Amino acid sequence: MAIRRARLGARSRDLVLVHALASALALTACGAPSPTPVAPPPAASAALTTPLPPPREDGHLPALATPLKYTLALDVDPASAGFRGTARIELDVAEPTSWLVLHARGLRVTRAQVLAQGGVFPARTSERASIGGKSPEELVVALDRAVPRGRATLEIAWEGPWDEELSGLYRVKDGDRWYAFTQFEATDARRAFPCFDEPGYKVPFDVSITTPNGLLAVANTKEASRETNGGKTTFHFKETLPLPTYLLAFAVGDFDVRELERPPAGTSSLPPIRLVTTKGKSNLGALALETTAGLTNALANWIGIPYPYEKLDIVAVPEFSAGAMENAGLITFREEILLLDPARASVRARRNQAMVVAHELAHQWFGNLVTASWWNDLWLNEGFATWMEWRIVDKWRPQYQVRFDAVVSTHGVMDLDALASARAVRQPVVSTSDAHEAFDGITYEKGAAILATIERWIGEDAFRRGVRDYLRDNAHKSVQADRLLSSLDKASGKDVSSMAASFLDHAGIPEVSVEVACEPGSRWHAELVQEPWRPLGSKAENDGGQSWTIPVCVLAQGEKKSACADMLAGAPSLVAGRGCPTFVHPNADASYYRFSLPESGFTKLASARTQLDVPGRISLLSNAWAQVRAGRLKAEAMLKLLPSFDADPSRQVIEEVGGILGAMSETLVADEGRAAFRKYVAARFAKRKKELGWLPKKEEAAGSGDETMLRHAVLRAMGDLAEDESTLREADDLARRWLADPTSVDEDTAAIAVDLASRHAGPARLAELVQAAANSKTREDRHVALRAMMGFDDAAVLTSALDTTLGEAVRANEMRYAFGAAFARRKSRPVAEAWIRAHWDELRKKLPGSLGGSLVRAASIACTKSEIDERKAFYTPRAATIEGAERPLAESLESASLCAELRAHSAAGLTRALLNAK
Numbered sequence: 001m002a003i004r005r006a007r008l009g010a011r012s013r014d015l016v017l018v019h020a021l022a023s024a025l026a027l028t029a030c031g032a033p034s035p036t037p038v039a040p041p042p043a044a045s046a047a048l049t050t051p052l053p054p055p056r057e058d059g060h061l062p063a064l065a066t067p068l069k070y071t072l073a074l075d076v077d078p079a080s081a082g083f084r085g086t087a088r089i090e091l092d093v094a095e096p097t098s099w100l101v102l103h104a105r106g107l108r109v110t111r112a113q114v115l116a117q118g119g120v121f122p123a124r125t126s127e128r129a130s131i132g133g134k135s136p137e138e139l140v141v142a143l144d145r146a147v148p149r150g151r152a153t154l155e156i157a158w159e160g161p162w163d164e165e166l167s168g169l170y171r172v173k174d175g176d177r178w179y180a181f182t183q184f185e186a187t188d189a190r191r192a193f194p195c196f197d198e199p200g201y202k203v204p205f206d207v208s209i210t211t212p213n214g215l216l217a218v219a220n221t222k223e224a225s226r227e228t229n230g231g232k233t234t235f236h237f238k239e240t241l242p243l244p245t246y247l248l249a250f251a252v253g254d255f256d257v258r259e260l261e262r263p264p265a266g267t268s269s270l271p272p273i274r275l276v277t278t279k280g281k282s283n284l285g286a287l288a289l290e291t292t293a294g295l296t297n298a299l300a301n302w303i304g305i306p307y308p309y310e311k312l313d314i315v316a317v318p319e320f321s322a323g324a325m326e327n328a329g330l331i332t333f334r335e336e337i338l339l340l341d342p343a344r345a346s347v348r349a350r351r352n353q354a355m356v357v358a359h360e361l362a363h364q365w366f367g368n369l370v371t372a373s374w375w376n377d378l379w380l381n382e383g384f385a386t387w388m389e390w391r392i393v394d395k396w397r398p399q400y401q402v403r404f405d406a407v408v409s410t411h412g413v414m415d416l417d418a419l420a421s422a423r424a425v426r427q428p429v430v431s432t433s434d435a436h437e438a439f440d441g442i443t444y445e446k447g448a449a450i451l452a453t454i455e456r457w458i459g460e461d462a463f464r465r466g467v468r469d470y471l472r473d474n475a476h477k478s479v480q481a482d483r484l485l486s487s488l489d490k491a492s493g494k495d496v497s498s499m500a501a502s503f504l505d506h507a508g509i510p511e512v513s514v515e516v517a518c519e520p521g522s523r524w525h526a527e528l529v530q531e532p533w534r535p536l537g538s539k540a541e542n543d544g545g546q547s548w549t550i551p552v553c554v555l556a557q558g559e560k561k562s563a564c565a566d567m568l569a570g571a572p573s574l575v576a577g578r579g580c581p582t583f584v585h586p587n588a589d590a591s592y593y594r595f596s597l598p599e600s601g602f603t604k605l606a607s608a609r610t611q612l613d614v615p616g617r618i619s620l621l622s623n624a625w626a627q628v629r630a631g632r633l634k635a636e637a638m639l640k641l642l643p644s645f646d647a648d649p650s651r652q653v654i655e656e657v658g659g660i661l662g663a664m665s666e667t668l669v670a671d672e673g674r675a676a677f678r679k680y681v682a683a684r685f686a687k688r689k690k691e692l693g694w695l696p697k698k699e700e701a702a703g704s705g706d707e708t709m710l711r712h713a714v715l716r717a718m719g720d721l722a723e724d725e726s727t728l729r730e731a732d733d734l735a736r737r738w739l740a741d742p743t744s745v746d747e748d749t750a751a752i753a754v755d756l757a758s759r760h761a762g763p764a765r766l767a768e769l770v771q772a773a774a775n776s777k778t779r780e781d782r783h784v785a786l787r788a789m790m791g792f793d794d795a796a797v798l799t800s801a802l803d804t805t806l807g808e809a810v811r812a813n814e815m816r817y818a819f820g821a822a823f824a825r826r827k828s829r830p831v832a833e834a835w836i837r838a839h840w841d842e843l844r845k846k847l848p849g850s851l852g853g854s855l856v857r858a859a860s861i862a863c864t865k866s867e868i869d870e871r872k873a874f875y876t877p878r879a880a881t882i883e884g885a886e887r888p889l890a891e892s893l894e895s896a897s898l899c900a901e902l903r904a905h906s907a908a909g910l911t912r913a914l915l916n917a918k
């Protein structure tokens, strides 16, 4: 699944609804549906019954029977009030049992029986909660007598309501038509059909879907046949290859289907690729088809295994909670990711499309062909897909230089990883709540960063060999991560398993300190020592026992290659080289560790910046700022360091500078230092702004788009950090042009100009933006307006803008764009946070269940003790009722307390330095 950090919309479900619906069962011997009220399980004679196992502590279903195959028949009319289905689930019964336990949530079972050894075993069903569950998710099937060991078939029929939280089976109205879509990962197939909803069960599915005539059904596999009977059409699909339940998918509606007309040059053996959209939208799909074809080809080549399924449909879904979902052969995406106007799409939108498509396609091998057998190894799916999206987009469009974006992403997740409340990449997952929490930056970005570090350590060839062997040996199976690690051990001859375990099984980020000594005879050596990196005020327990196996590489002045050593857990290590270098860079490749140097070490590195490549420069800046936050480097030292990078040619380095200044502005700049800070920021970016101008030059259209993105970063810093009046005025001129005619300003410029133009604007502009959002012809234009609606400095206007999100003007799955923008700025953050508290109940109606789980992240918007206490009191009881919200809240409150510590330690010094600066 693709989810991006700072999301404000996970998924889940309303407990009341579930309880209301989990209310009936039927007991029949001959198959006629006859709903009857829930009754307690029958008390049959001891000889014929076995005891019902309680819910398991580890969150798995009791091992009474194993599914072998599903035959599913669903009746789906998106315009009706709900859906119906029947299933035949072939089972292998381990021991004689008078119980079966599987998953179902919010479904009304209307009929159930088991067939075994020529006999019929009537059944009753009831629901119960799993361990740690916040609502009933286990379906208990009570048989009137024990089924013998061996093959059996569970026949079951049910009815269900459309899910209201964009998970399970849900419907969406687009224009005047209804459509139905599914989203099953992680634990929501059980909302659509009774099943053994665990990734370890990987079996074939035979699916047929009955719809009103005139609608189309699509599913994981090709359509095998269809038949019409009265007003209904039944679509039969070919049997799937073995799949876990979470990868099953289908969609029903009056769709447009567009085929890839011509494979792009240089591609070969592609599956048939189609784009599925709601009515009238497929004209915006050419880029998505081309991107999908190019990346599928690139992936098959890198991996050395053809695309594993018979066909590939990409589906543009108008309302979607996550970003995209890798269902085997039927990948679903937020519509705005796939549907782009080739004439106007922004650089960011094109790149984002490539990254998300690459991620979901990578899953067709990592996750789909070979599946992590339980959610504690989710990183195997998601870390790999994240690592692969960087790698494969870099192969497909090297000019995008996304390999450097990967470096920024790696440094970004280190802060989350250093929190005392952070998860380990690999840790027990018991409940649905735990599974929700596992979809976070630790699983995705840290997982990817560890894989990148392993690849650097053992080399690309060995890494690729190990991955290939792993995929070939385990194709169509569900396995644990140790299979991948042992494949990498074998391919490299190194102990990847132990190295990886030191990073995967504990939260935290190591910091390596480096002391260089020059020896007589023109040699140098450096002693390396590791300890956990901790921010000031960290409550993480320093038990002294935590250590990592770290492949450390130190780049010395004048050398092309780094000197490397494997730091074994706990033991000091040495690296050495020739000469006596004037500087060393302790992590020029940006592997997954931080480093410390004295201030003079950072100064020397900054002076030698032209001898460092882009990852080395990003890592230098990120580590220096980390030293400030650990209390080992004065904040004012950053003011001396940053100007070295004013003219840096790399967009990512400039973004890093902007990011550090943004964090300083938020946390450390006191009111009396604000004017001086603005001046300091303007000195960094004004010249760059003049060179770049506002509008993309003609030649940029054919290039990498990097200059366009650099312009965005520079204008953002000038507008929001330097608060430069002329920048804001110029933005307003462009915004007026855009409001009059959105096609008169290119999408990249509009994205920054229309937003900055809101800063000093009033209620009239808000009204214009609401109108522009309603009238927008493309999703990109709509998002420009939605974000700019949150761009007002005036608290009253911003509050009115926030109020509009509760109405029809903003869809539930668009709330993330609005809140994302409101939380991004120093001035709007506190207003937005207070508004969330004031409107909590209304917000939860719009974002029910865990769809609104990320709202608790607003608690991080605090930097004093009283603010933190207030947030804690408000959000704690609320998070307790939302699946997957408790850890994000703990992380947010901890971040807020770290902000308070850093401010107390460093704000006065930085402000003084700003005031003294000439």
Ligand SMILES: [Zn+2]
Residues within 6 Å of the ligand: 001, 002, 003, 326, 359, 363, 381, 382, 385
């Ligand atoms: Zn994913």
